[in-house]
Amino acid sequence: xxxxxxxxxxxxxxxxxxxxxxxxxxxxxxxxxxxxxxxxxxxxxxxxxxxxxxxxxxxxxxxxxxxxxxxxxxxxxxxxxxxxxxxxxxxxxxxxxxxxxxxxxxxxxxxxxxxxxxxxxxxxxxxxxxxxxxxxxxxxxxxxxxxxxxxxxxxxxxxxxxxxxxxxxxxxxxxxxxxxxxxxxxxxxxxxxxxxxxxxxxxxxxxxxxxxxxxxxxxxxxxxxxxxxxxxxxxxxxxxxxxxxxxxxxxxxxxxxxxxxxxxxxxxxxxxxxxxxxxxxxxxxxxxxxxxxxxxxxxxxxxx
Amino acid sequence: xxxxxxxxxxxxxxxxxxxxxxxxxxxxxxxxxxxxxxxxxxxxxxxxxxxxxxxxxxxxxxxxxxxxxxxxxxxxxxxxxxxxxxxxxxxxxxxxxxxxxxxxxxxxxxxxxxxxxxxxxxxxxxxxxxxxxxxxxxxxxxxxxxxxxxxxxxxxxxxxxxxxxxxxxxxxxxxxxxxxxxxxxxxxxxxxxxxxxxxxxxxxxxxxxxxxxxxxxxxxxxxxxxxxxxxxxxxxxxxxxxxxxxxxxxxxxxxxxxx
Numbered sequence: 001x002x003x004x005x006x007x008x009x010x011x012x013x014x015x016x017x018x019x020x021x022x023x024x025x026x027x028x029x030x031x032x033x034x035x036x037x038x039x040x041x042x043x044x045x046x047x048x049x050x051x052x053x054x055x056x057x058x059x060x061x062x063x064x065x066x067x068x069x070x071x072x073x074x075x076x077x078x079x080x081x082x083x084x085x086x087x088x089x090x091x092x093x094x095x096x097x098x099x100x101x102x103x104x105x106x107x108x109x110x111x112x113x114x115x116x117x118x119x120x121x122x123x124x125x126x127x128x129x130x131x132x133x134x135x136x137x138x139x140x141x142x143x144x145x146x147x148x149x150x151x152x153x154x155x156x157x158x159x160x161x162x163x164x165x166x167x168x169x170x171x172x173x174x175x176x177x178x179x180x181x182x183x184x185x186x187x188x189x190x191x192x193x194x195x196x197x198x199x200x201x202x203x204x205x206x207x208x209x210x211x212x213x214x215x216x217x218x219x220x221x222x223x224x225x226x227x228x229x230x231x232x233x234x235x236x237x238x239x240x241x242x243x244x245x246x247x248x249x250x251x252x253x254x255x256x257x258x259x260x261x262x263x264x265x266x267x268x269x270x271x272x273x274x275x276x277x278x279x280x281x282x283x284x285x286x287x288x289x290x291x292x293x294x295x296x297x298x299x300x301x302x303x304x
Numbered sequence: 305x306x307x308x309x310x311x312x313x314x315x316x317x318x319x320x321x322x323x324x325x326x327x328x329x330x331x332x333x334x335x336x337x338x339x340x341x342x343x344x345x346x347x348x349x350x351x352x353x354x355x356x357x358x359x360x361x362x363x364x365x366x367x368x369x370x371x372x373x374x375x376x377x378x379x380x381x382x383x384x385x386x387x388x389x390x391x392x393x394x395x396x397x398x399x400x401x402x403x404x405x406x407x408x409x410x411x412x413x414x415x416x417x418x419x420x421x422x423x424x425x426x427x428x429x430x431x432x433x434x435x436x437x438x439x440x441x442x443x444x445x446x447x448x449x450x451x452x453x454x455x456x457x458x459x460x461x462x463x464x465x466x467x468x469x470x471x472x473x474x475x476x477x478x479x480x481x482x483x484x485x486x487x488x489x490x491x492x493x494x495x496x497x498x499x500x501x502x503x504x505x506x507x508x509x510x511x512x513x514x515x516x517x518x519x520x521x522x523x524x525x526x527x528x529x530x531x532x533x534x535x536x537x538x539x540x541x542x543x544x545x546x547x548x549x550x551x552x553x554x555x556x557x558x559x560x561x562x563x
Contacts, residue, residue: 002413210396211407217354218459219384220411222377 002224009211009228010235013204020200021236027196028240028289029247031189032282034182036248039278041179043270044256045172050268051112053164057142060085060135060152061159064106067132069159077133081157088155089135097147099138106133119271120261132159190289193240197233197290198297204229205302212302226298233294234287241286245279305463305494306330306353311362313348313518322348324518325362330496330511332462335489337505338498339529340515346498349515350465353496354386355379367462384412387456387464387493391471393448395440395455401427402436405454412459422458430454430484446477450484457488464488466497470504478504502529 014021062082063072082103088094089101104112110128117123137148145163152161205212215225253272261269306329313323323345330336338346351357352364355371364371367385374382395404402423409419427433430450440448449469456464466485470478482504489495499505505512505528512527513520522531 002410005410005413210394214394214396214407214455215411217383217388218408218411218455219380219382219386221380224411224413 006224006228006231010231013208013228013232014235016207017200017204017232020196020203021232024193024196024200024233024236024290025240025243027189027193028237028286029243031186031193032241032244032286033247034186034189035285036244036275036278036282037251038179038182038186039281040248040252040270040275041175041182043274045175047116047268047270047274048168048171050116053168055136055138057139057165058137058145058148058161058163060137060148060161061132062134063157063159064132065129067159072157072159074156077157081155082133085135085152085155085157088151089137094148094151097140097144099140101135101137104134104136106131109133116268119257119269120265122265193237194289194293197237197293200236201229201233201294201297202301204232205298216303226295226302229298229302230291230294233290237286237290238283241282244286245282248275248278248282251275305332305334305367306496307365308349308352309363309365311352311359311364313345313352313357314360321360321518323352323359323515326515326518326520328513328520328523330494332494333489333492335486335495335508335510336497337508337510337512338496338515339500339505339512343517344515345518346515347467348518350388350467350496350498353463353465354388355382380412384459385462387453387459387461389449389452389456389464389466389469391468393440393445393452393472395448395451397440400437400439401432401443401451404440404451405458408455408458414459423454426454426458429457429487431480444477445473446480449473449477449481453481453484453488457493461493463494463496466495466499468499468501469497470499470501475503479507482508505529 062077062085063069063074064076067076086103089098106128109131110126113126113131114123139145139148142163142165145166149161149163152158212225249272252270252275256269257272261267308326308328311323311326312321314321322343326345326349338349340346348357352359352371353366355364355374358372366382369382371382396407399407405423405426406419409422414422424433424436427436430453432447432450432454435443435447440451443451449472453464453469464485469485470481473481478501485495485497486508509526509528511525512522512529514522514531524531
């Protein structure tokens, strides 16, 4: 009975305050979309980092079947070449710059590739043979990349030496900048949303002051009086959060999943499935924002 | 049922108290009029009973409980035991008669079947049978006040507080309302009614408590609106001696119940 009554009150409150409720929905929608966009950018950065990014700086790729580089004229790397490279890495001349290094076989390379590109159709057309084996080097000082490059580029069996960080770092700094912008906009929008929810609840409480006055007099509990107002704000915010979630999923699914991954097949994109973990976070964030701001507003503007 | 022990209520430190050391006891089942000019402390008295305000000093007991000791989450329970009627009716304009009365039961969680049984019964008590589906604006003032009374008593409170319930009504209609209040009183409900209406007080011949500047200056059983025993002067002199008799203008307390 009481539940039905509270639901009825919420319904009438939402209807009476429709324009304000719609604006709360839109503002939470926009603010949470920016929050989610920042989250998605971070997820995308992690996706692009792949297995090695945080562990090593420099990769020495060894010649494989189809290598066309000058150093690979003699065909795929042999066991002796690989052993001598290993010795060279351990020699004092090089070792002083190196923290440690690991050898990545073709099989391991294939497994890491599969993990990183799991969302991409490219994964089905790649076999372990196509991927080069490599030495992955963790530098003491990443700036000394040039020394490693000069030492190893001309060695037999080496296809190429690349500084992975340098390739990706510029891109990541752009993406980090973008997510910072998204977070700042989200912050401003969240402040907007909180104030708007507070105003909406205040108006709603004012337009129903007769009802609440009578409820007080006949001894309705604090919960029965306040809950409809709080839930009104929470429902509006949750609808906004649901819209934001749907938008982020659609961006991941249609833009990244279908458009971008066709355009840039060699880049690993996050899947729409991965964005699903953002949804509960957005819903909880929206609901708690609304709940807290309604509660604080009611404490000031609704006597119980 | 209601007991005031040396109750003082000060709204503004600079002005005189709205209630000044009031001692009063109203028994279960009694019918008492609270009379006095505007600003005499009638509304403050009612607000203290409802715990809308705290007494500055002294103790207010309602149904044996010191209201100052009731924790805030138990205040609703206190108010469920008290019905209130106002001069301006305070009905919900977009609800019909039945829904207005049912509202008081819904918000404290009464079941639908209990509401369906109780509301028509109470409407019959106040003489509104057959008007369940009228809207408040389709009713006369007297009928609206009957709805308000029905709403106040539908949860069977032990106490009914009425703050000038006949203030907006003509004399004939007022007598009808008084008949209903009397009937409710006969059924065992304690009724406290603040009023300016001398005809009604003289007609009913109930207990009269007269307040003046926050002090009880008369408390008589089966009395009239104006006293026949000149006891006013004594209390007057006492107050003058204490030097606290501030001018009457700008006294808070009156009209507070209108919010």
